[in-house]
Amino acid sequence: MAFRKSNVYLSLVNSYIIDSPQPSSINYWWNLGSLLGLCLVIQILTGIFMAMHYSSNIELAFSTVEHIMRDVNNGYIIRYAHANTASFFFMAMYAHMAKGLYYGSYRSPRSTVWNVGVIIFLVTIITAFLGYCCVYGQMSLWGATVITNLCSAIPFVGQDIVQWLWGGFSVGNPTITRFFALHYLFPFVIAALVLMHFLALHVHGSSNPLGITGNMDRLSMHGYFVFKDLVTVFAFFIVFTLFVFFSPNTLGHPDNYIPANPLVTPASIVPEWYLLPFYAILRSIPDKFLGVVTMVGAILVLLVLPYTDRSIVRGNAFKVLSKFIFFLFVFNFILLGILGMQHIEVPYIQMGQIATIIYFAYFLIIMPIISTLENVLFYIGRNNNPHIYS
Structure with missing residues (x-):
């Protein structure tokens, strides 16, 4: 029985990664999917290691992030990798969606692939916002206050939803605790949605730049396309490591490196660039x-x-x-x-x-x-x- 199950799993791997037929005309824009998968794996792994040292108590949240940076062995690499991968994740996602718009990847029979991708985009935005709030810097506090207050615009139940999100009458300890719990959970939800995205894609296969059927000339996923994906993976790691080791704070807001103070409002409240x-x-x-x-x-x-x-x-x-x-x-x-x-x-x-x-x-x-x-x-x-x- 175990042998049969292993055969099933190996046949799935072979079907999706080894022998999966891909149109020979697809270009490097199609490599963005593998980059997004890589970014998701980095985010999950670095997030798990950071969660081992992070405390969601508002008295400790900011200081535990500093503790990870200063006291944990290689903690600064983990933290900066997690923060910068979020930006690279959205860069690749916007480029991936732009590719879909340009080449008509949303057209039938791949509408389901596109619709699941839009849901992944929405959940990713929510996950990024929750993670940004967990730092509990000055911009995190006021960003959480402004964005959660938007729910008060919902007729009849809006104010109740806001108070439920806050766990009180303002952003406080219950808020950050709930945000951290959801931020830890949602990447696994995204991973499940990515599998659904992958399954839907496998039904009809990838589209191609020419906009015609790709059934005329197809190549196996391994080795040509796997090697082609590795080219962009290595290029990604070169740029990524330059940011992590030499300019890790480039894409962050300077106010978020100040501990949160509910008595001081920033001059301008802005979210992350993405x-x-x-x-x-x-x-x-x-x-x-x-x-x-x-x-x-x-x-x-x-x-x-x-x-x-x-x-x-x-x-x-x-x-x-x-x-x-x-x-x-x-x-x-x-x-x-x-x-x-x-x-x-x-x-x-x-x-x-x-x-x-x-x-x-x-x-x-x-x-x-x-x-x-x-x-x-x-x-x-x-x-x-x-x-x-x-």
Whole structure:
């Protein structure tokens, strides 16, 4: 019986990693999936080792982080690796999602893969926020206060939800204890979702840059694609170690290296860089409830892409208009990130509102119009030049 079970497991490994047929035309953008898996493993391992020394008591939270840095053998490497991998995780995730947008990876029959990926993105954002609060520095305290207060915008039960999250009438010891427990749990939830993402991908296989079926020419996952993945893994470790050992605080906010003080409000409360675009969307809406709905909607709107993209050609590799609009969307998203760290004043308020409208318009208005227009141009071109399409 044990022999049969081992055979089943080995056949699964062989099916997913060794003999899995992949389109021969996929490029290095497809390596981002393996980088994301590597980042998740690093986060789980470093998080487990940090949890051995961390205390979620607010009197000790900040000092135990310093204890890990100063007193634990190689603790500074573990802490800086955990903090910087979070940033690299989001860099790879945004690039992975941009690749999916550009090459139409959300199109049927891979809509399930895309939808599970959006859920992973949402859970990852929540996990990162909870971990940021566990440091209990000055920005952690006020970030936790501001973000949890957003739940008060929910009609009827909002204030009760806020008090439940806090475990009292302000951010305190129960808050950090609950945040730490959830922060420790959620990476394993993400790992389970990643397995679901992987299973859904395995049903129809990877897409490819050409936007056509990849069944014409496929190669086994091992050795060509495994070696190709290792190239980006080594490149990642080179850049990653440069940050961890030589500039570990580059991507962190300086105020979070100050112990939390509820009596002193920072000059400007900003989240980590990877949440800035959504923070800008939140601030661009004057009404609190609508702002929360819009911020959450900015993530969930990704789920409509399989329905709003009506193009008969997958991806933007051969579509000039869609390619131009896609890069405008990318620049607009970067602009939202820049606006998210500015003070709420003229002209940043108006710029944020315009950028927010463009963000949602891309998914709900521009995408259907451009894809339909390109379909019409395709049919006109085929009728006028039948010898090219024959």
